[in-house]
Amino acid sequence: DDYEELLKYYELHETIGTGGFAKVKLARHLLTGEQVAIKIMDKLTLGDDLPRVKIEIEAMKSLSHQNICRLYHVIETPKKIFMALEYCPGGELFDYIIAKDRLAEEEARVFFRQIVAAIAYVHSQGYAHRDLKPENLLIDAEHNLKLIDFGLCAKPRADIWSMGVLLYALLCGFLPFDDDNVMILYRKIVRGKYEIPKWLSPGSVLLLHQMLQVDPKKRIMVKHLLNHPWLMHGDSFAVQWQSKYPLGHLDEDCITELSVFHKCSRESMADVISEWKYDNVSATYLLLQSKKAHGKPVRLRIPS
Protein backbone atom coordinates (compact mmCIF):
# COMPACT_ATOMS: atom_id res chain seq x y z
CA ASP A 1 0.00 0.00 0.00
CA ASP A 2 0.99 3.64 -0.17
CA TYR A 3 2.44 3.78 3.36
CA GLU A 4 4.77 0.79 2.99
CA GLU A 5 7.86 2.78 1.90
CA LEU A 6 7.24 5.55 4.46
CA LEU A 7 6.95 3.07 7.35
CA LYS A 8 10.38 1.59 6.49
CA TYR A 9 11.99 4.81 7.73
CA TYR A 10 9.48 6.50 10.11
CA GLU A 11 7.06 5.61 12.88
CA LEU A 12 3.92 7.76 12.54
CA HIS A 13 2.26 9.55 15.48
CA GLU A 14 -0.63 11.98 15.90
CA THR A 15 -1.92 14.49 13.34
CA ILE A 16 -0.66 18.00 14.18
CA GLY A 17 -2.43 19.90 11.44
CA THR A 18 -4.70 19.68 8.43
CA GLY A 19 -4.35 22.33 5.72
CA GLY A 20 -6.21 22.81 2.45
CA PHE A 21 -4.89 19.82 0.54
CA ALA A 22 -2.55 18.29 3.11
CA LYS A 23 -2.43 16.59 6.49
CA VAL A 24 0.63 16.96 8.74
CA LYS A 25 1.53 14.15 11.14
CA LEU A 26 4.20 14.01 13.83
CA ALA A 27 6.66 11.15 13.18
CA ARG A 28 10.01 9.79 14.32
CA HIS A 29 12.87 8.96 11.93
CA LEU A 30 13.96 5.45 12.96
CA LEU A 31 17.71 5.67 12.20
CA THR A 32 18.35 8.99 13.98
CA GLY A 33 15.48 8.99 16.50
CA GLU A 34 14.68 12.59 15.49
CA GLN A 35 11.10 13.91 15.31
CA VAL A 36 9.90 15.10 11.91
CA ALA A 37 6.67 16.49 10.46
CA ILE A 38 5.26 14.33 7.67
CA LYS A 39 3.15 16.28 5.19
CA ILE A 40 0.77 13.89 3.42
CA MET A 41 -0.90 14.90 0.15
CA ASP A 42 -3.35 12.83 -1.85
CA LYS A 43 -2.71 13.08 -5.59
CA LEU A 44 -6.40 12.64 -6.45
CA THR A 45 -7.44 15.46 -4.08
CA LEU A 46 -4.62 17.63 -5.43
CA GLY A 47 -5.96 17.29 -8.98
CA ASP A 48 -4.79 20.24 -11.06
CA ASP A 49 -2.70 21.51 -8.15
CA LEU A 50 -0.30 18.56 -8.56
CA PRO A 51 2.08 20.38 -10.97
CA ARG A 52 2.27 23.37 -8.60
CA VAL A 53 3.06 21.06 -5.70
CA LYS A 54 5.89 19.47 -7.71
CA ILE A 55 7.29 22.96 -8.51
CA GLU A 56 7.17 23.98 -4.85
CA ILE A 57 8.82 20.73 -3.76
CA GLU A 58 11.64 21.40 -6.25
CA ALA A 59 11.91 24.93 -4.86
CA MET A 60 12.11 23.67 -1.27
CA LYS A 61 15.04 21.41 -2.24
CA SER A 62 17.10 24.56 -2.84
CA LEU A 63 15.99 26.38 0.32
CA SER A 64 18.38 25.63 3.18
CA HIS A 65 18.28 28.31 5.90
CA GLN A 66 18.23 28.55 9.70
CA ASN A 67 14.79 30.25 9.68
CA ILE A 68 13.07 28.02 7.12
CA CYS A 69 11.66 24.55 7.89
CA ARG A 70 13.95 22.12 6.05
CA LEU A 71 12.72 19.49 3.62
CA TYR A 72 14.37 16.11 4.44
CA HIS A 73 12.69 13.42 2.33
CA VAL A 74 10.15 13.09 -0.48
CA ILE A 75 8.34 9.77 -1.11
CA GLU A 76 5.93 9.53 -4.05
CA THR A 77 3.60 6.52 -4.41
CA PRO A 78 0.74 5.83 -6.89
CA LYS A 79 -1.78 7.78 -4.76
CA LYS A 80 0.25 9.88 -2.28
CA ILE A 81 3.10 12.36 -1.90
CA PHE A 82 4.86 12.31 1.49
CA MET A 83 7.24 15.07 2.58
CA ALA A 84 9.35 14.66 5.71
CA LEU A 85 9.96 18.18 7.04
CA GLU A 86 11.62 19.83 10.02
CA TYR A 87 9.41 19.52 13.11
CA CYS A 88 9.03 22.57 15.40
CA PRO A 89 8.14 21.52 18.97
CA GLY A 90 7.13 25.08 19.90
CA GLY A 91 4.10 25.10 17.63
CA GLU A 92 2.67 28.14 15.83
CA LEU A 93 3.72 31.73 16.52
CA PHE A 94 0.00 32.54 16.33
CA ASP A 95 -0.76 30.48 19.46
CA TYR A 96 2.32 31.86 21.23
CA ILE A 97 1.22 35.49 20.73
CA ILE A 98 -2.34 34.65 21.87
CA ALA A 99 -1.00 32.91 25.00
CA LYS A 100 1.13 35.97 25.89
CA ASP A 101 -1.52 38.51 24.79
CA ARG A 102 1.25 40.45 22.99
CA LEU A 103 5.09 40.40 22.94
CA ALA A 104 7.45 42.89 24.56
CA GLU A 105 9.28 45.03 22.02
CA GLU A 106 12.61 43.22 22.63
CA GLU A 107 11.13 39.76 22.00
CA ALA A 108 9.19 41.06 18.97
CA ARG A 109 12.46 42.51 17.59
CA VAL A 110 14.34 39.17 17.92
CA PHE A 111 11.51 37.32 16.16
CA PHE A 112 11.07 40.00 13.50
CA ARG A 113 14.80 39.95 12.66
CA GLN A 114 14.42 36.20 11.98
CA ILE A 115 11.37 36.78 9.75
CA VAL A 116 13.28 39.46 7.76
CA ALA A 117 16.28 37.08 7.44
CA ALA A 118 14.04 34.27 6.12
CA ILE A 119 12.30 36.55 3.59
CA ALA A 120 15.57 38.19 2.45
CA TYR A 121 16.96 34.67 1.86
CA VAL A 122 13.80 33.45 0.02
CA HIS A 123 13.97 36.57 -2.20
CA SER A 124 17.71 36.00 -2.83
CA GLN A 125 16.74 32.56 -4.18
CA GLY A 126 14.26 34.24 -6.57
CA TYR A 127 11.08 33.37 -4.70
CA ALA A 128 8.49 35.23 -2.66
CA HIS A 129 6.31 33.82 0.11
CA ARG A 130 2.63 34.00 -0.74
CA ASP A 131 1.05 33.42 2.60
CA LEU A 132 2.97 35.16 5.41
CA LYS A 133 0.88 34.88 8.58
CA PRO A 134 1.50 33.87 12.21
CA GLU A 135 0.14 30.34 11.49
CA ASN A 136 2.96 29.83 8.96
CA LEU A 137 5.71 30.77 11.40
CA LEU A 138 6.68 27.99 13.82
CA ILE A 139 8.84 27.99 16.94
CA ASP A 140 11.71 25.47 17.14
CA ALA A 141 13.38 23.85 20.15
CA GLU A 142 15.73 26.85 20.59
CA HIS A 143 12.85 29.37 20.46
CA ASN A 144 13.79 30.46 16.94
CA LEU A 145 11.23 31.08 14.18
CA LYS A 146 10.92 28.85 11.10
CA LEU A 147 8.96 29.86 7.99
CA ILE A 148 6.76 27.20 6.36
CA ASP A 149 4.34 26.57 3.51
CA PHE A 150 5.66 28.45 0.58
CA GLY A 151 3.30 29.38 -2.15
CA LEU A 152 5.90 30.46 -4.67
CA CYS A 153 5.18 33.45 -6.82
CA ALA A 154 7.43 36.16 -8.19
CA LYS A 155 5.86 39.19 -6.45
CA PRO A 156 8.47 39.99 -3.75
CA ARG A 157 6.85 43.39 -3.12
CA ALA A 158 3.73 41.57 -1.74
CA ASP A 159 5.83 40.26 1.21
CA ILE A 160 6.72 43.66 2.75
CA TRP A 161 3.11 44.55 3.52
CA SER A 162 2.52 41.07 5.00
CA MET A 163 5.62 41.50 7.18
CA GLY A 164 4.18 44.80 8.41
CA VAL A 165 0.95 43.02 9.40
CA LEU A 166 3.05 40.36 11.16
CA LEU A 167 5.10 42.94 13.08
CA TYR A 168 1.88 44.70 14.12
CA ALA A 169 0.45 41.35 15.37
CA LEU A 170 3.66 40.67 17.35
CA LEU A 171 3.61 44.10 19.04
CA CYS A 172 -0.15 44.50 19.52
CA GLY A 173 -1.61 40.98 19.82
CA PHE A 174 -4.32 41.76 17.23
CA LEU A 175 -4.38 42.59 13.49
CA PRO A 176 -4.11 46.14 12.04
CA PHE A 177 -6.97 45.44 9.60
CA ASP A 178 -9.66 43.00 10.67
CA ASP A 179 -13.36 42.46 10.11
CA ASP A 180 -15.64 39.44 9.80
CA ASN A 181 -17.15 40.99 6.69
CA VAL A 182 -14.59 40.56 3.90
CA MET A 183 -15.82 43.64 1.99
CA ILE A 184 -15.42 45.89 5.08
CA LEU A 185 -12.00 44.30 5.68
CA TYR A 186 -11.00 45.04 2.09
CA ARG A 187 -12.09 48.70 2.45
CA LYS A 188 -10.05 49.05 5.66
CA ILE A 189 -6.97 47.61 3.88
CA VAL A 190 -7.14 49.90 0.87
CA ARG A 191 -7.84 52.88 3.17
CA GLY A 192 -4.67 51.90 5.08
CA LYS A 193 -5.71 53.37 8.45
CA TYR A 194 -5.08 51.34 11.60
CA GLU A 195 -5.13 51.85 15.37
CA ILE A 196 -1.84 52.79 17.11
CA PRO A 197 -2.03 51.45 20.70
CA LYS A 198 -0.43 53.62 23.39
CA TRP A 199 2.23 51.01 24.25
CA LEU A 200 3.94 51.24 20.83
CA SER A 201 7.33 53.01 20.79
CA PRO A 202 7.86 55.88 18.31
CA GLY A 203 10.47 53.75 16.46
CA SER A 204 8.03 50.87 15.96
CA VAL A 205 5.24 53.24 14.84
CA LEU A 206 7.56 54.70 12.16
CA LEU A 207 8.61 51.24 10.91
CA LEU A 208 4.99 50.05 10.73
CA HIS A 209 4.12 53.21 8.77
CA GLN A 210 6.93 52.43 6.27
CA MET A 211 5.77 48.83 5.79
CA LEU A 212 1.98 49.29 5.72
CA GLN A 213 1.98 51.92 2.95
CA VAL A 214 -1.01 51.27 0.67
CA ASP A 215 1.03 52.30 -2.39
CA PRO A 216 3.61 49.49 -2.95
CA LYS A 217 6.06 52.01 -4.42
CA LYS A 218 6.12 53.89 -1.12
CA ARG A 219 6.84 50.79 0.95
CA ILE A 220 10.29 50.22 2.47
CA MET A 221 12.38 47.58 0.61
CA VAL A 222 13.67 44.40 2.28
CA LYS A 223 17.27 45.51 1.77
CA HIS A 224 16.58 48.70 3.81
CA LEU A 225 14.97 46.63 6.56
CA LEU A 226 18.23 44.71 7.13
CA ASN A 227 19.87 47.71 8.84
CA HIS A 228 16.75 49.69 9.85
CA PRO A 229 17.26 51.60 13.18
CA TRP A 230 14.37 49.76 14.89
CA LEU A 231 15.80 46.36 13.96
CA MET A 232 19.29 47.46 15.03
CA HIS A 233 18.09 48.96 18.35
CA GLY A 234 20.44 48.38 21.28
CA ASP A 235 23.83 47.05 20.24
CA SER A 236 22.39 44.75 17.60
CA PHE A 237 24.08 44.57 14.22
CA ALA A 238 22.48 44.35 10.74
CA VAL A 239 20.31 41.27 10.11
CA GLN A 240 22.53 38.31 9.06
CA TRP A 241 20.21 36.87 6.42
CA GLN A 242 22.66 34.51 4.62
CA SER A 243 22.23 30.78 5.17
CA LYS A 244 24.31 29.12 7.94
CA TYR A 245 23.85 25.76 6.14
CA PRO A 246 24.68 26.30 2.45
CA LEU A 247 23.88 23.21 0.37
CA GLY A 248 27.41 22.86 -0.99
CA HIS A 249 29.03 22.40 2.46
CA LEU A 250 28.96 18.83 3.88
CA ASP A 251 29.60 18.16 7.59
CA GLU A 252 32.55 15.80 8.20
CA ASP A 253 31.17 14.15 11.37
CA CYS A 254 27.84 13.33 9.66
CA ILE A 255 29.63 11.84 6.64
CA THR A 256 31.84 9.72 8.92
CA GLU A 257 28.88 8.33 10.90
CA LEU A 258 26.96 7.55 7.69
CA SER A 259 29.97 5.90 5.95
CA VAL A 260 30.65 3.70 9.03
CA PHE A 261 26.96 2.71 9.14
CA HIS A 262 26.87 1.90 5.40
CA LYS A 263 30.35 0.28 5.53
CA CYS A 264 31.62 2.43 2.66
CA SER A 265 34.37 5.04 2.19
CA ARG A 266 33.84 8.66 3.28
CA GLU A 267 34.46 9.83 -0.30
CA SER A 268 31.76 7.59 -1.80
CA MET A 269 29.39 8.58 1.05
CA ALA A 270 30.04 12.28 0.33
CA ASP A 271 29.33 11.66 -3.37
CA VAL A 272 26.02 9.92 -2.60
CA ILE A 273 24.92 12.74 -0.24
CA SER A 274 25.88 15.40 -2.81
CA GLU A 275 23.37 13.93 -5.27
CA TRP A 276 20.61 15.29 -2.97
CA LYS A 277 18.00 12.72 -3.99
CA TYR A 278 15.85 13.59 -0.93
CA ASP A 279 15.65 9.88 -0.17
CA ASN A 280 16.51 8.29 3.20
CA VAL A 281 20.22 9.10 2.74
CA SER A 282 19.41 12.84 2.43
CA ALA A 283 17.01 12.61 5.40
CA THR A 284 19.54 10.75 7.56
CA TYR A 285 22.37 13.18 6.71
CA LEU A 286 20.20 16.28 7.36
CA LEU A 287 18.81 14.86 10.62
CA LEU A 288 22.34 14.01 11.83
CA GLN A 289 23.31 17.61 11.01
CA SER A 290 20.28 18.79 13.02
CA LYS A 291 21.29 16.56 15.98
CA LYS A 292 24.78 18.09 15.89
CA ALA A 293 23.34 21.64 15.77
CA HIS A 294 21.25 20.80 18.87
CA GLY A 295 24.29 19.44 20.76
CA LYS A 296 23.17 15.80 20.47
CA PRO A 297 25.58 12.93 19.59
CA VAL A 298 26.06 12.44 15.85
CA ARG A 299 25.06 8.77 16.07
CA LEU A 300 22.73 6.41 14.18
CA ARG A 301 20.62 3.68 15.81
CA ILE A 302 21.23 0.07 14.81
CA PRO A 303 17.79 -1.07 13.52
CA SER A 304 16.36 -3.62 15.99
Ligand SMILES: COc1cccc(Nc2ncc(-c3ccc(C(=O)NCC(=O)Nc4ccccc4)cc3)c(OCC3CCNCC3)n2)c1
Ligand atom coordinates in the same frame (compact mmCIF):
# COMPACT_ATOMS: atom_id res chain seq x y z
C1 LIG B 1 3.73 21.02 19.50
O1 LIG B 1 2.56 21.44 18.91
C2 LIG B 1 2.66 21.79 17.61
C3 LIG B 1 1.55 22.43 17.08
C4 LIG B 1 1.57 22.81 15.75
C5 LIG B 1 2.69 22.56 14.96
C6 LIG B 1 3.81 21.92 15.51
N1 LIG B 1 4.95 21.65 14.75
C7 LIG B 1 5.05 21.60 13.42
N2 LIG B 1 6.26 21.48 12.86
C8 LIG B 1 6.40 21.49 11.54
C9 LIG B 1 5.29 21.62 10.71
C10 LIG B 1 5.48 21.80 9.27
C11 LIG B 1 6.79 22.06 8.80
C12 LIG B 1 7.05 22.38 7.50
C13 LIG B 1 6.03 22.48 6.63
C14 LIG B 1 6.42 22.97 5.29
O2 LIG B 1 7.50 23.48 5.07
N3 LIG B 1 5.61 22.92 4.35
C15 LIG B 1 6.10 23.52 3.15
C16 LIG B 1 5.45 22.86 2.11
O3 LIG B 1 5.02 21.76 2.30
N4 LIG B 1 5.39 23.57 1.01
C17 LIG B 1 4.68 23.08 -0.02
C18 LIG B 1 5.25 22.12 -0.81
C19 LIG B 1 4.50 21.61 -1.83
C20 LIG B 1 3.18 22.05 -2.04
C21 LIG B 1 2.64 23.01 -1.24
C22 LIG B 1 3.39 23.54 -0.20
C23 LIG B 1 4.72 22.18 7.01
C24 LIG B 1 4.44 21.84 8.34
C25 LIG B 1 4.03 21.69 11.34
O4 LIG B 1 2.89 21.72 10.59
C26 LIG B 1 1.64 21.83 11.26
C27 LIG B 1 0.85 22.94 10.59
C28 LIG B 1 -0.53 23.08 11.26
C29 LIG B 1 -1.30 24.22 10.59
N5 LIG B 1 -0.54 25.47 10.64
C30 LIG B 1 0.78 25.37 10.03
C31 LIG B 1 1.60 24.26 10.71
N6 LIG B 1 3.92 21.70 12.67
C32 LIG B 1 3.79 21.53 16.84
